[in-house]
Amino acid sequence: MDIMRDNYCVIMGGGIGSRFWPFSRENRPKQFLDFFGVGRSLIQQTFDRFNQVIPTENIYIATNKNYAALVKEQLPEITDSQILLEPTRRNTAPCIAYAAYRIQALNPNANIAVTPADHLILHEQNFLMNIQKGLNFVAKFPSLLTLGVRPNRPETGYGYIQTEEGGTDNIQKVKAFTEKPDYELAKVFFESGEFFWNSGIFIWNVQTILDAFRMYLPEIANRLDQGLDLYNTPGEAAFIEEHYPVFQNISIDYGIMEKANNVYMLMADFGWSDLGTWGSLYDISEKDEDQNAVLKCKSLFIESENNLLTLPEKKLAVIQGLNDYIIAESDEILLICKKADEQRIKQFVADIAMKYGEKYL
């Protein structure tokens, strides 16, 4: 059997991306948007990327059931059975567990790459080379592998990974995970050269991750073990519908990665951003000589620096006397907000919903 046949991918695309409002909206979250005007949405780009090393039929999309139609529309290449529908939002651990049980029912030798749908990868070939290296590694060693990215700045928006000495071929045992640090700590991490960004992209053999669930999140594993006869049958949907909402809301990092002792990190450098905030988008965007980043639209800046501007294509903006702002328009909504205050956007959106109704969420 071709080793490729054992390689799977699970694309997690159920989030709301509320920090990217007004681009990202409840009924059309950011993974379904063509952020950069390249003609493909983020989830489509993620699919395209993995499809170069994973057979189409082995790519699964885990998403909230509200987005099933969007997934089918944007990814006509996959069948309905490749869409894993989450009845409720329950963070990454339940989602990953469900996908693992389904895939095990199909192929108990599966090696699985798990990835968010909405990340930006600039150096695709380097990325794919690392994914293959990781898939090969987990096929041989029963490990939980995470992709660590070498930091290029003291970013406070990411979690960090510290590794132990030793290791080969850029794969090292993980010593500790650290939640998002404050700026001073992030600076220490960055300058030490010993810390890596936690990309949230994982690779493991299906048996390794199922063992980890049984060990560290037994409430989830015990419930899902009851459905072993149902995965990949017509009975699966009702079974998931019943059990999924009961799962605790917990991330794979917190539930398993920070606890297991077979966690490894593959050190990589493929131009990565989680596109978690407008600021992260600004950081990775090309800028003009005044450090203005413009996506999609035409623009003229006068006495304006360090802005992120994104309007629908064909639009033109003339901006004078503005520094350090986000100017973003999408779907009839214009946001003008200081970059430094972007963490408050969620509150602005809540205020808008109070004033004008939930259709603006």
Place this chain on the structure above:
Amino acid sequence: MDIMRDNYCVIMGGGIGSRFWPFSRENRPKQFLDFFGVGRSLIQQTFDRFNQVIPTENIYIATNKNYAALVKEQLPEITDSQILLEPTRRNTAPCIAYAAYRIQALNPNANIAVTPADHLILHEQNFLMNIQKGLNFVAKFPSLLTLGVRPNRPETGYGYIQTEEGGTDNIQKVKAFTEKPDYELAKVFFESGEFFWNSGIFIWNVQTILDAFRMYLPEIANRLDQGLDLYNTPGEAAFIEEHYPVFQNISIDYGIMEKANNVYMLMADFGWSDLGTWGSLYDISEKDEDQNAVLKCKSLFIESENNLLTLPEKKLAVIQGLNDYIIAESDEILLICKKADEQRIKQFVADIAMKYGEKYL
């Protein structure tokens, strides 16, 4: 003959309004726009207003020939013969002269109110009462009457009129016209109570204005006198096409009003703005408690004061941390500009045309 039959109106609607970019564009200047979302453009509002005291068939529109189709579309009430087409842009004096010659050919007793198409009048009944008072005055006294507006602030964007002592019923002889003053002088004017804004709305009998042209702008009068047999005939268009481009580019204020000795001012107070700039629009707009003025769209302001916001209807803007800006979108163009720098908009537009082409003019 009904005295009403002698009353005429000339609406001057040939300007570009370039200071109101991006609302006002070369192919759709501001007089043709529904600035306030009331359902009628400025020229339509001007027509509606005068049509309450002037018979429809006595209302003439003077405009650049490029805008003939727009006038016909927006004012289907009038006939083609009521549209006076200027072959080239030549300021107000040639336009007013042409209209006077045409109207004289139809009615040598005509009393004419001449008005820009794009001014805002808030107190319509008061305005119309003054127009009628003025028409009655000029029918009896061979005078050049201008409407003077009592200032409510030391505005530097308007010309001022000083009148002589005496006069009756709010009509006084004009002592002097003053061009746009600097702020210190405007403050003196405002506080003295003796100066009035020059509204650019004039009333006179057709013979009085023709006499004034023959006296003060004989080059224009001599040429137009050659066509006395042609006005209101099929030969008029060719005659105007030949002579109009030769006229000097001169305003009625500079060419006649500042020189003639039969100039009177009707003092009025009808909530007037020439809508000459974004700032003048801001001044007359309703504002929220933070002095933000919003036209048409929905909005949420956070830590933002003294802004003028106008987006197309149905749009929503969320604006945080912005003070004293113009935020204006029209026709796929977004302008964000400090209110204090609005006089530079013309230059921004020129720069845009250099960068992206003349379609943005």
